[in-house]
Amino acid sequence: MKRLALTTALATLGMISPALAETLKVGVATAQTGGLATYDAPVIEGVHIAVDEINEAGGIGGNMPIELLEKDVRSDAAQTAIAVQELVDEGVSVLVLPCDADPSLAAMGIVSGAMIPAISTCASSPTLPMVGGEYMFANFPGDNVQATVSAEWAWEQGMKTGYILYSPDTQYTTLPLYFAEVFDALGGEMLGQDTYSIGQQDFSAIVTRIASLDPQPDVIMTAAYEPDFPSFLNALRAAGVTSQVIGSDGIDSPTTFSLGAPAEGLVFTTAGYAAEGSPLAEFNAKYEDVTGAPSQTVFNAVGYDLVKVIEAATEAAGSTDPQAIRDALANLEGVQGATSVITYKGTDGMPVREVSMIRVKEGERELVGQPSPTAELIPAPRMQ
Amino acid sequence: MLTASPRNMAIALAAAAAFVIVAALVASGLGAASERVLSVFFISLIAVVGIGIYSGNSGVLSFGHLSFMAVGAYVSALLTLPAAMKAATLPKLPAWLAATELGLFPAILVAIVVTCAFALVVGLAVGRLDGSAATIATLGLLIITHGVIIGWRDVTRGSGTFFGVPRETSLWVAAGWCIAALVVARLYRDSVSGLRLRASRENAIAAGAVGVDMKRERLISWILSAAVMAVSGALIAHFLGAFSPKKFYFVDTFQLLAMLIVGGMTTVTGAVTGAVTITVVTEVLRRFESGFDIGAFTVPQVFGTTQIGIALIILFAMFRKAEGLAGLKEWEERVFTRRGAEKTAATLPAVSDRSALTAEHMTMRFGGLTAVNDVSVTLRPGEIVGLIGPNGSGKTTLLNMLSGVLEPTEGTSRLGETKLDGLPTHRIAELGIARTFQNIRLFPSLTVEQNVLVAGLSTGSGEDARARAEAALARLGVAGHADKDAGTFSYGDQRRIEIARALACQPKLLFLDEPAAGMNREETDALMETLRGLTRELGIGILLVDHDLKLINSLCDRILVLNEGRLIASGAPAEIRRDPAVIEAYLGTSQTQDDPAEPGHQPTEENDP
Numbered sequence: 001m002k003r004l005a006l007t008t009a010l011a012t013l014g015m016i017s018p019a020l021a022e023t024l025k026v027g028v029a030t031a032q033t034g035g036l037a038t039y040d041a042p043v044i045e046g047v048h049i050a051v052d053e054i055n056e057a058g059g060i061g062g063n064m065p066i067e068l069l070e071k072d073v074r075s076d077a078a079q080t081a082i083a084v085q086e087l088v089d090e091g092v093s094v095l096v097l098p099c100d101a102d103p104s105l106a107a108m109g110i111v112s113g114a115m116i117p118a119i120s121t122c123a124s125s126p127t128l129p130m131v132g133g134e135y136m137f138a139n140f141p142g143d144n145v146q147a148t149v150s151a152e153w154a155w156e157q158g159m160k161t162g163y164i165l166y167s168p169d170t171q172y173t174t175l176p177l178y179f180a181e182v183f184d185a186l187g188g189e190m191l192g193q194d195t196y197s198i199g200q201q202d203f204s205a206i207v208t209r210i211a212s213l214d215p216q217p218d219v220i221m222t223a224a225y226e227p228d229f230p231s232f233l234n235a236l237r238a239a240g241v242t243s244q245v246i247g248s249d250g251i252d253s254p255t256t257f258s259l260g261a262p263a264e265g266l267v268f269t270t271a272g273y274a275a276e277g278s279p280l281a282e283f284n285a286k287y288e289d290v291t292g293a294p295s296q297t298v299f300n301a302v303g304y305d306l307v308k309v310i311e312a313a314t315e316a317a318g319s320t321d322p323q324a325i326r327d328a329l330a331n332l333e334g335v336q337g338a339t340s341v342i343t344y345k346g347t348d349g350m351p352v353r354e355v356s357m358i359r360v361k362e363g364e365r366e367l368v369g370q371p372s373p374t375a376e377l378i379p380a381p382r383m384q
Numbered sequence: 385m386l387t388a389s390p391r392n393m394a395i396a397l398a399a400a401a402a403f404v405i406v407a408a409l410v411a412s413g414l415g416a417a418s419e420r421v422l423s424v425f426f427i428s429l430i431a432v433v434g435i436g437i438y439s440g441n442s443g444v445l446s447f448g449h450l451s452f453m454a455v456g457a458y459v460s461a462l463l464t465l466p467a468a469m470k471a472a473t474l475p476k477l478p479a480w481l482a483a484t485e486l487g488l489f490p491a492i493l494v495a496i497v498v499t500c501a502f503a504l505v506v507g508l509a510v511g512r513l514d515g516s517a518a519t520i521a522t523l524g525l526l527i528i529t530h531g532v533i534i535g536w537r538d539v540t541r542g543s544g545t546f547f548g549v550p551r552e553t554s555l556w557v558a559a560g561w562c563i564a565a566l567v568v569a570r571l572y573r574d575s576v577s578g579l580r581l582r583a584s585r586e587n588a589i590a591a592g593a594v595g596v597d598m599k600r601e602r603l604i605s606w607i608l609s610a611a612v613m614a615v616s617g618a619l620i621a622h623f624l625g626a627f628s629p630k631k632f633y634f635v636d637t638f639q640l641l642a643m644l645i646v647g648g649m650t651t652v653t654g655a656v657t658g659a660v661t662i663t664v665v666t667e668v669l670r671r672f673e674s675g676f677d678i679g680a681f682t683v684p685q686v687f688g689t690t691q692i693g694i695a696l697i698i699l700f701a702m703f704r705k706a707e708g709l710a711g712l713k714e715w716e717e718r719v720f721t722r723r724g725a726e727k728t729a730a731t732l733p734a735v736s737d738r739s740a741l742t743a744e745h746m747t748m749r750f751g752g753l754t755a756v757n758d759v760s761v762t763l764r765p766g767e768i769v770g771l772i773g774p775n776g777s778g779k780t781t782l783l784n785m786l787s788g789v790l791e792p793t794e795g796t797s798r799l800g801e802t803k804l805d806g807l808p809t810h811r812i813a814e815l816g817i818a819r820t821f822q823n824i825r826l827f828p829s830l831t832v833e834q835n836v837l838v839a840g841l842s843t844g845s846g847e848d849a850r851a852r853a854e855a856a857l858a859r860l861g862v863a864g865h866a867d868k869d870a871g872t873f874s875y876g877d878q879r880r881i882e883i884a885r886a887l888a889c890q891p892k893l894l895f896l897d898e899p900a901a902g903m904n905r906e907e908t909d910a911l912m913e914t915l916r917g918l919t920r921e922l923g924i925g926i927l928l929v930d931h932d933l934k935l936i937n938s939l940c941d942r943i944l945v946l947n948e949g950r951l952i953a954s955g956a957p958a959e960i961r962r963d964p965a966v967i968e969a970y971l972g973t974s975q976t977q978d979d980p981a982e983p984g985h986q987p988t989e990e991n992d993p
Contacts, residue, residue: 032687070674072687077624077631078424086417101545105626109551131547168537171544383473
C-alpha cells in the first residue's frame with residue numbers, strides 16, 4: 001500500500017511519464033471461499049483473463065493498465081463491508097462485489113458514501129440496483145429481462161394462453177410473475193398460476209389442476225430448478241399435458257438434457273450460447289488456451305464481460321475518476337462482451353443483454369435464438 | 385448478590401471496560417477500515433459472551449443461540465426501518481408496526497424484551513432435556529427459527545435480503561454494548577444463580593443434593609444469554625444495513641462457537657481470549673492470502689489461508705488446551721489470590737425441629753432385580769444410625785431413595801408430617817436432609833469455599849450462607865483449603881470437604897455414604913470425633929453407611945443390617961453382634977470383632993444407583 005501511495009505521489013509530481021502514470025485500480029471484494037464461491041470463483045477467473053488480455057495490449061486505450069486489488073470476503077456480509085472499506089481506503093476507482101444481494105447491499109452504504117461505482121459479479125435480481133442506489137450495477141441478465149424474452153418468444157410462436165408455476169421462497173423463483181406480466185401485456189391470457197415450496201418435489205396436485213384445464217394452456221412457464229423442475233416436468237408429461245414448457249437459466253444443467261422424452265422440446269433462457277464463430281466460442285477457446293482446461297460454466301465468460309464493461313466505461317470517462325466512470329457506465333451502449341452485447345443506457349443499473357433461448361432436442365442443445373427484449377415491455381422490478 | 389470478592393470483581397469489570405475502550409481508541413486512530421473490523425469484533429464478542437453465559441456456566445453446548453440473534457436482528461430492524469421503506473417493501477405489515485419508527489436504542493430494548501419472551505417459551509421446553517439431548521434440541525431450535533423466518537414473508541421478506549435498515553451501529557455504539565455484555569456475563573458468573581449453575585455443571589446430582597434447582601438456574605441463564613444475543617443481533621443488523629436469515633445459521637454459529645471453545649467456554653476471560661485470537665489470526669492471514677513478495681520470491685495469492693489457519697488453531701486448542709486457551713479460571717482469579725484462611729467466629733446453630741424421618745415399605749426394582757425389598761426405617765435428629773450389609777445389599781440404593789436421587793418403586797417416606805414422595809433432591813435438601821456420596825461428588829473446578837458456599841446459598845433461603853459455610857469448613861478442619869480447587873485434594877480431604885458441604889445445608893439429618901473410605905486410622909478416629917460432635921452439640925441425626933465395623937460399632941446408637949435388599953436385623957450394636965441372621969448372612973460363620981471387609985474397600989456394584 002505504501003508502494004502504491006508512493007507511485008501515486010511520484011505520478012502527481014510528474015516524475016513518471018503521464019501516459020504510463022495512470023493505472024485503473026479495481027477493487028475486487030468477492031467470495032473466493034464459502035457458499036458463494038461456486039459463482040464468484042469462475043467469474044473472477046474470467047476477470048483475470050480479460051485483465052491480462054487488456055494489460056498485454058498496454059492497458060485500457062493502450063495506456064492505462066488495470067490493477068486488481070483482490071480480497072476474499074468468505075461469503076460473509078460483514079467481511080464484505082470490511083473489505084470494501086479497505087479497498088475504498090486504498091483509492092480504487094471501481095468495485096466488484098459478490099454474486100449475492102446480502103453482501104452487496106451490506107457494502108453499499110460505504111460504496112455510496114465514497115461515490116464509487118460497484119458491479120455485482122452475477123446477481124440477477126433486478127431489484128439489486130434499485131435498492132443499492134445509483135452506484136450499484138449488475139452484470140447478469142435480470143430475471144425480468146429473461147422473462148420478457150421468453151414471453152415475447154411464446155407470443156411470436158402463436159401461443160395465446162399461459163399458466164405459471166412459481167415459488168415465493170426466493171426472489172429468483174418468482175421470475176414467472178414477470179413472464180405473466182409481459183405475456184398479459186402482449187395480449188395473451190393467463191389461465192392460472194400455482195405456487196410451490198423449494199424442495200417440494202411432489203407436484204401431483206398442481207399437475208392434476210393443470211391437466212383438468214379445458215382448453216389446455218398453450219405455454220407453461222416456471223423458474224423451478226433441481227430437484228423440483230425434473231419432478232414437475234415428469235409429473236406433467238405423465239398426466240398427458242403436452243403444452244410447451246419454458247424454464248429459465250436455473251435448469252441449464254446436464255440433468256435437464258438427460259431427462260429423455262419428457263424434456264423433448266423444452267425451451268429455456270440462459271446467458272449465452274457458444275455458436276461457432278461467436279464471441280463466446282472465441283472466449284472458450286482462449287480460456288482453454290490460458291488454463292489448459294475447457295470452460296465448465298458460462299460464469300467464466302460473464303467475468304470477461306464484467307471487465308469489458310469496466311474497460312468501456314473507463315475509456316468513455318477518459319479518466320480514473322470514480323464519479324466519471326459511474327456516469328459513463330450508466331450510459332454505456334453496445335459493449336461487446338463474450339456472452340452478449342451489453343447496454344446500460346436507459347436502465348437503472350441492470351444491463352440489457354441478449355438472452356439465449358435453448359431448446360432440448362434429442363437430449364442435445366439447440367439454439368432457438370438470441371433475441372434482445374423490447375425495452376418497453378421489460379416489467380419494473382418487484383420489491384416483494 | 386455476588387459470591388466473589390468485590391475487589392476482584394471491580395478489577396475484572398474495570399479491566400474489561402478499559403480493554404474495550406482502549407481497543408476502540410486505537411482503532412479509531414487507524415481509520416475507517418480498522419473501525420469496521422473492530423465493530424464486527426465487538427458484535428461477535430457480545431454473541432460469544434452471550435453463548436458463554438448459558439453454555440459455559442451450564443456445560444450444555446448450544447447450537448441454537450443464533451436464533452435469538454436472528455430474533456433480535458429482525459425485531460429491532462422492523463422497528464427502526466423507515467416507515468416509507470416499510471410501505472414499499474413490506475406492504476402487509478400490521479398498521480401499528482408499519483407506522484412505528486424507533487431509534488436504535490429503544491429498538492434494542494424492545495428486541496431484548498421480545499427475545500427474552502421467546503427464550504422463556506423455548507427454555508421451558510429445552511430445559512426438560514439433559515446433556516446431548518439438550519444440545520440436539522438447540523440445533524432443532526436453530527433450524528426451526530430459520531424456517532419460520534423464511535416462511536413468515538410478510539414480516540421478514542422470507543429468504544430475501546432484509547434491507548434498508550439504518551446503519552447506526554458505529555464503533556462506539558458497539559463498544560458501549562460490548563462493555564455492557566462483558567459486565568453482565570461477568571456479574572452473572574459470580575452471582576448466586578451463576579455459582580449454583582456452575583455447581584450443577586460440575587456435578588448435577590451433587591448440586592441437587594445441596595439444594596440447587598438446576599432447571600431454574602438453567603432457565604435464568606438461558607434467558608439472560610438470549611437477551612445478550614438479541615443485542616448482538618440488533619447491532620449486526622444495524623451495522624450491515626442488509627441481512628437475510630442465512631446470516632444467523634450454521635456458518636456463523638460455528639464461527640462463534642469456535643471462538644468460545646478455543647478461548648475456553650467457562651469464563652468471560654475465555655470468551656474474550658477466543659474472540660481476540662481468532663480475529664487477530666484472521667486479520668493477519670487475510671493480509672497474506674492476496675499474495676506478497678519476500679525478496680526475490682513471490683508468494684502467490686491463495687484464498688482459503690484464513691480458514692486453514694483457524695482450523696489449525698482449533699486443532700491445537702483441542703489437543704493441547706482442551707479446556708480452552710484461558711482454562712477454567714478468570715484471569716484475575718489467577719492473579720489476585722484471595723485472602724488466606726481466617727479464624728471464623730461463626731458457628732452452626734443446633735437443630736431446633738426434632739421431627740423424624742420415617743420411611744415405610746421402601747422397595748426399588750431395576751427391571752427384574754429387586755435392589756431394596758420392603759425396608760422400613762426411622763431416623764431421628766440426635767442419633768447415629770449405622771447401615772451395614774454385604775456388597776450389593778442395597779445400602780446406597782436405600783440412601784438414594786431417601787434423598788430423592790431415586791424414586792422408589794413402592795413405599796413412602798416423610799419427614800415429620802411432610803411427605804417426601806416424588807420430591808426432587810433439591811427440595812429434600814431444603815427440608816433438612818443432606819448427604820455425601822460413596823464415589824465422591826465434589827464440584828472439582830470450584831474452590832473448596834465455593835463448594836460449601838453454594839450449599840449454604842441454596843438452602844435455608846441462603847440466610848447466613850457465608851457464615852454457615854465458614855463454620856462448616858472450620859468444623860471439618862478444612863478451612864485452610866478454602867481458596868484451592870476442590871478437585872486437587874487427597875481422598876480423605878475430599879471426603880471431609882464433602883461432609884462440610886453437606887453440613888453447610890444446615891441439615892436435621894445427614895446421610896454419609898462411606899465417609900471413612902480412603903482414610904487411615906488416625907483420620908478415621910478424628911472423623912468419629914467430629915461426627916459425635918455433630919450429634920451431641922448440634923443435634924443432627926446421622927445415617928452412616930460404612931464397611932469399617934469398628935467405626936460403626938463405636939459410633940452408632942443403632943445399626944440396621946441389609947442383606948439382598950431386605951432388612952434382616954436392627955438394634956443396638958451389641959444385639960447386632962449376637963444376631964444369628966447377621967452372623968450367617970454378613971459376617972460368615974466365624975464371629976469376630978474385626979472388620980470382615982477390608983478397610984477402604986470399594987464395592988463397585990454399588991457405585992451407581
